[in-house]
Amino acid sequence: xxxxxxxxxxxxxxxxxxxxxxxxxxxxxxxxxxxxxxxxxxxxxxxxxxxxxxxxxxxxxxxxxxxxxxxxxxxxxxxxxxxxxxxxxxxxxxxxxxxxxxxxxxxxxxxxxxxxxxxxxxxxxxxxxxxxxxxxxxxxxxxxxxxxxxxxxxxxxxxxxxxxxxxxxxxxxxxxxxxxxxxxxxxxxxxxxxxxxxxxxxxxxxxxxxxxxxxxxxxxxxxxxxxxxxxxxxxxxxxxxxxxxxxxxxxxxxxxxxxxxxxxxxxxxxxxxxxxxxxxxxxxxxxxxxxxxxxxxxxxxxxxxxxxxxxxxxxxxxxxxxxxxxxxxxxxx
Numbered sequence: 001x002x003x004x005x006x007x008x009x010x011x012x013x014x015x016x017x018x019x020x021x022x023x024x025x026x027x028x029x030x031x032x033x034x035x036x037x038x039x040x041x042x043x044x045x046x047x048x049x050x051x052x053x054x055x056x057x058x059x060x061x062x063x064x065x066x067x068x069x070x071x072x073x074x075x076x077x078x079x080x081x082x083x084x085x086x087x088x089x090x091x092x093x094x095x096x097x098x099x100x101x102x103x104x105x106x107x108x109x110x111x112x113x114x115x116x117x118x119x120x121x122x123x124x125x126x127x128x129x130x131x132x133x134x135x136x137x138x139x140x141x142x143x144x145x146x147x148x149x150x151x152x153x154x155x156x157x158x159x160x161x162x163x164x165x166x167x168x169x170x171x172x173x174x175x176x177x178x179x180x181x182x183x184x185x186x187x188x189x190x191x192x193x194x195x196x197x198x199x200x201x202x203x204x205x206x207x208x209x210x211x212x213x214x215x216x217x218x219x220x221x222x223x224x225x226x227x228x229x230x231x232x233x234x235x236x237x238x239x240x241x242x243x244x245x246x247x248x249x250x251x252x253x254x255x256x257x258x259x260x261x262x263x264x265x266x267x268x269x270x271x272x273x274x275x276x277x278x279x280x281x282x283x284x285x286x287x288x289x290x291x292x293x294x295x296x297x298x299x300x301x302x303x304x305x306x307x308x309x310x311x312x313x314x315x316x317x318x319x320x321x322x323x324x325x326x327x328x329x330x331x332x333x
Contacts, residue, residue, distance in 0.1 A: 003246070005106075005107035005110050005111060006103050006104065006107045006248075008032065008033060009032065009043060009103055009106050009107060009110070010103055012030045012032060012043035013043055013045060013051055013103075015030060016028045016029075016030055016043065016044070016045040017045060017049065020047065021045070021046060021047040023047065024047050026046075026047065027044040027045060027046050027047075027052060027077075027079075028044065028045050029042040029043065029044045029054065029079070030042065030043045030044075032110065034110045034113050034114050034117075035117065036055075036056055036113060036117040036118070036120045037117065037118060038056035038057070038058055038120065039056045039086065040056075041053065041054065041055055041056070041109075041110060041113060041120070042054040042088070043106075044090070046092075049096070050092055050093060050094060050096070051092065051093050051099060051102060051106075052077075052090055052091065052092040052093075053090075053091045053092075053106045053109060054077060054079075054088035054089070054090055054091075055088060055089040055091070055109070055113065055120050055121060055124050056086065056087075056088055056089075056120060057076070057087045057088060057089055057121060061087075061121055062076060062087075063075055063076045063089055069132070069135055069136060070095075070135065070136055070137065070263055071093060071094060071095040071098050071102075071135040071136075071263055072091070072092070072093060072094070072102075072128075072132065072135045073090075073091070073092045073093075073094060074089065074090070074091050074092075074128065075090055076088070076089065076090065077089075077090035089121055089124055091105075091106075091109070091124065091128065093135075095135075095263070097265070098135065098262055098263065100242070100248075101134060101135070101252060101262045104248055104249050104252065105127065105128075105131045105134075105135075108127045108130075108131065108249065109123065109124055109127045109128070112124070112126060112127050133256060133261070134252055134253070134256055134261055134262060134263075135261075135262070135263060136261070136263065137261065137263050137264055138256075138259055138260065138261050138264050140259075141264070141267050142259050142260065142268070144194075146259060147234065147268060147271060148192045148193075148194050148224055148273070149190075149192050150234060150258055150259070150260060151192065151224060151234055151237065151273055152190045152191070152192030152220070152222045152224070153171070153173060153180050153181075153190050153192075153258070154234065154237035154238065154241060155190075155222060155237065155275065155278070156180070156181065156188060156190050156220055157170075157171055157181075157237075157241055158237060158240050158241055158244065159321065159322075159325045160181065160183070160325060160328075160329065161240075161241060161244035161245050162244065162322070162325065163325045163326050163328070163329035163330075164329040164332070165244060165245055165246045166245070166246050166247070167183075167245065167329070168241070168245045168246070168247045168250050168251050168254065169247070169250070170182060170183045170188075171254055173190075173258070174254045174255075174257035174258040175254070175257060178205075178207050178208055178210075179208075179212070179217070182212065183328050183329065183331070183332050184215070184331055184332035185212055185213075185214055185215030185216065185331075186211075186212070186215050186216045186217070186218065186328055186331065186332075187211055187212050187215065187216075187217045187218070188217070188218045188220060188328075189208060189209065189217065189218070189219050189220070189283075190220045190222065191219065191220065191221050191222070192221075192222045192223075192224060193221070193222070193223050193224070194223075194224050194225070194226060194273075195223070196225075198307075198309070199221060199223075199277075199279070199307070199308035199309050200305050200306065200307050200308065201219070201221060201305065201306050201308060202303060202304075202305055203289070203290075203303065203304050203305070203306060204303050205301060205302060205303070206290050206291070206292045206295050206302050207292065209283055209287070209289040209290075210289075210292065211283065216282065216283075216284075217282075217283040218280055218281065218282060218283065218314070218324075218328075219280075219281040219282075219283050219287075220278070220279070220280050220281075221277070221278075221279045221281065221308055221313075222275060222277065222278050222279075223275070223276045223277040223278075224273040224274065224275060224276065225273065225274045225276050226271070226272070226273055227272045227273065227274050228272065229272055230272065230274075231272030231273045231274045232272065232273060232274075233268060233269060233270075233271055233272055233273075234260060234265075234268045234271065235265050235268065235269060238251075238255065238260070277316070278316065278321060279308070279313040279315075279316045280313055280314045280315045280316070280320075280321060280324055281308070281311060281313050281314055282314045287311065288306055288310075288311070289306070290302060290304055
């Protein structure tokens with residue numbers, strides 16, 4: 001339903017863009033296929049080409065306080081047409097570069113209003129409270145290591161999306177799972193390095209290299225080279241995942257958990273990387289790791305380093321990685 005509502009909203013805004021408004025305080029509106037006892041919900045566009053969603057208000061309702069965020073606004077808007085005077089909660093996006101994200105928010109609002117049409121304003125607030133953080137900057141920028149780590153995870157996510165469009169569900173690291181990806185009974189742990197030499201990885205805790213119960217574990221090691229241009233950015237990988245995946249909303253919320261929000265894009269626009277190596281290892285019985293049973297009694301946090309130069313990877317070639325991804329995703333079906 002969400003994908004259908006996204007397309008409906010986009011179609012309405014595309015239509016509204018074709019004809020400008022008559023003045024700076026005016027908006028052009030179009031009735032969306034979600035109605036309430038107070039009337040239909042409207043798509044709207046102002047004279048600057050900014051997008052709005054108008055949710056009808058009853059005579060005794062009002063916006064509890066105007067909201068003017070970095071990207072979102074919420075205020076009351078009256079509309080008058082001849083003898084008809086109506087009031088709306090006006091949710092707007094003031095950043096054109098966030099139009100696609102705003103479309104996802106609006107689709108969620110429409111779905112919520114459709115389910116609770118007798119309380120459209122409440123439905124709007126409920127969804128807005130969940131989405132608001134995505135339109136605000138992250139509390140702190142990603143560190144250099146954090147940016148490289150997220151880049152590596154997005155590389156693997158896009159691999160998985162080539163084999164399965166629902167693979168955003170497989171990305172479990174942002175929620176605190178011990179492995180970055182969980183595909184059925186298989187875990188995938190991603191390690192990224194920007195060091196120009198050596199293939200060493202830091203393992204955090206004795207559980208990180210333990211496979212899921214009755215499953216298997218892959219360790220993916222990626223070497224990145226920071227470049228001035230002609231590489232790929234975090235934004236490039238996010239856009240690729242957004243287009244390939246079925247759950248854009250889920251992707252955005254997982255990115256936020258990982259420390260990246262859409263409004264942060266400008267912070268990383270000049271951070272380009274080139275993938276110099278990508279090696280997939282199967283963490284089997286012969287792979288070096290600290291077993292939970294071998295940790296000293298009372299030791300709960302144990303970090304250690306593995307030298308991957310001593311290990312033979314399962315695959316390093318593009319076609320081999322592609323074949324492995326196909327096998328992993330097929331195992332999950």
